[in-house]
Amino acid sequence: MIPAPFDYHAPGSLAEAIGLLQQHGDDAKVLSGGQSLLPLLKLRLASAVHLVDIGRIPGLDYIKEEGGYLKIGGRTRESALERSDLIKTKYPILHDTALVIADPIVRNRATVGGNLAHADPANDHPATMLALGAEVVVTGPGGQRTIPIDRFITGIFTTALQPSEILTEIRVPTPPARSGGAYVKLERKVGDFATAAAAAQVTLGADGKVERAGIALTSAGPTPVKATDAEKFLQGKTPDAATIAEAARLSGKAASPSADRRGSVEYKREMARVLTARALTTAVARAGGR
Amino acid sequence: MSKHTIHVTVNGVPHDEEVDSRLLLVHFLRDQLRLTGTHIGCDTTHCGACTVIVDTEPTKSCTMLAVQADGASITTVEGLERDGKLHPLQEGFYQEHGLQCGFCTPGMLMTAYGLLSHTANPSEAEIRHAISGNLCRCTGYVNIVKSIQYAAAQPR
Numbered sequence: 001m002i003p004a005p006f007d008y009h010a011p012g013s014l015a016e017a018i019g020l021l022q023q024h025g026d027d028a029k030v031l032s033g034g035q036s037l038l039p040l041l042k043l044r045l046a047s048a049v050h051l052v053d054i055g056r057i058p059g060l061d062y063i064k065e066e067g068g069y070l071k072i073g074g075r076t077r078e079s080a081l082e083r084s085d086l087i088k089t090k091y092p093i094l095h096d097t098a099l100v101i102a103d104p105i106v107r108n109r110a111t112v113g114g115n116l117a118h119a120d121p122a123n124d125h126p127a128t129m130l131a132l133g134a135e136v137v138v139t140g141p142g143g144q145r146t147i148p149i150d151r152f153i154t155g156i157f158t159t160a161l162q163p164s165e166i167l168t169e170i171r172v173p174t175p176p177a178r179s180g181g182a183y184v185k186l187e188r189k190v191g192d193f194a195t196a197a198a199a200a201q202v203t204l205g206a207d208g209k210v211e212r213a214g215i216a217l218t219s220a221g222p223t224p225v226k227a228t229d230a231e232k233f234l235q236g237k238t239p240d241a242a243t244i245a246e247a248a249r250l251s252g253k254a255a256s257p258s259a260d261r262r263g264s265v266e267y268k269r270e271m272a273r274v275l276t277a278r279a280l281t282t283a284v285a286r287a288g289g290r
Numbered sequence: 291m292s293k294h295t296i297h298v299t300v301n302g303v304p305h306d307e308e309v310d311s312r313l314l315l316v317h318f319l320r321d322q323l324r325l326t327g328t329h330i331g332c333d334t335t336h337c338g339a340c341t342v343i344v345d346t347e348p349t350k351s352c353t354m355l356a357v358q359a360d361g362a363s364i365t366t367v368e369g370l371e372r373d374g375k376l377h378p379l380q381e382g383f384y385q386e387h388g389l390q391c392g393f394c395t396p397g398m399l400m401t402a403y404g405l406l407s408h409t410a411n412p413s414e415a416e417i418r419h420a421i422s423g424n425l426c427r428c429t430g431y432v433n434i435v436k437s438i439q440y441a442a443a444q445p446r
Contacts, residue, residue: 001333005291008311008357031358038353039335042314051311055358079347103423105338105401108347109354190422191336 074113093181180286
């Protein structure tokens with residue numbers, strides 16, 4: 001399969017890339033790792049008159065802690081997250097996520113920014129970033145602006161990005177002590193989209209009670225779903241088995257998946273419940289609770 | 291549609307070639323450089339038959355534009371053999387019966403090559419994880435794992 005014709009641009013700086021996007025407006029698409037966009041162009045489910053490849057712009061590929069945030073450059077490869085010791089030890093939910101995105105070869109090119117900006121409700125990073133309370137930094141002609149992740153993804157394959165803006169950084173608040181997270185995905189095989197998946201990030205108080213809980217679901221509707229009822233329910237409670245079970249029940253109720261060859265609505269909603277329970281149990285254990 | 295002159299080094303040989311913007315790396319390798327060892331399987335980023343090494347990383351060459359490879363160093367299955375001598379991975383696939391129809395083999399070899407370049411002595415679990423993006427419909431993978439273990443055990 002061969003994509004329809006397009007013009008290819010390889011700007012060497014962010015300013016040049018934004019200039020190209022301004023010039024070509026809706027006719028242009030940003031090419032990051034290309035692991036979602038190129039298959040869509042080949043299948044001719046998407047088209048572009050101009051591709052603006054951000055792959056040669058320096059300074060968009062990093063993982064670092066700074067000013068109370070974990071900062072991930074928009075073009076950071078998923079394989080870099082997978083191999084990062086900082087991510088493994090301090091942000092296990094992101095390590096879990098990187099390990100189940102597509103397959104290891106795809107992850108060598110796929111980028112974290114691309115996974116978010118593509119806004120496929122079956123993509124894995126949106127749910128983990130919702131659970132973590134992340135925000136994204138986008139850069140456009142007027143400079144930078146910061147958008148909380150729950151306001152970034154506005155619909156299926158739709159984000160708050162303007163046509164001349166580029167997602168340049170993801171910021172995750174550095175979790176306090178006694179925090180832990182997990183991402184649990186059900187997939188038919190490696191490389192498949194999630195039948196259902198749940199992300200959970202919790203912070204426990206010194207008394208072992210939940211101070212903060214972030215829970216979000218993948219493949220549970222047209223956008224990633226934040227299970228706010230479950231989050232509120234957990235607040236201030238000791239996360240024992242019965243409490244986790246009730247939070248998981250509330251999370252499953254928040255899912256509104258659609259039926260496809262991966263399963264019926266009822267099955268996927270039930271899996272959202274089961275996976276939430278598993279993610280919460282692991283998150284609590286990682287936070288140092290029981 | 292724009293045309294671009296790209297400079298790539300493939301199996302140690304430098305090339306300056308003109309390519310269409312939409313030309314996929316796998317078609318560039320097979321049709322333009324006539325290196326047909328790299329196979330096109332599913333053409334949808336699933337099967338891994340088209341895997342080549344781009345700089346240091348295994349990459350599905352059906353999901354990369356040739357123009358994106360400008361400046362890169364690429365290794366294909368043709369680059370494994372040295373001076374008429376099979377690479378230990380090729381020797382391993384031969385000794386351990388790591389292939390039947392052979393269609394997935396170039397991709398399996400290049401993924402394994404990428405694995406051994408950063409993990410000299412991988413565990414069975416690490417091997418299985420590394421090749422989880424390469425599909426084989428013949429072997430059941432057992433002999434592929436043994437073949438990679440054979441190569442890992444060779445002195446390098």
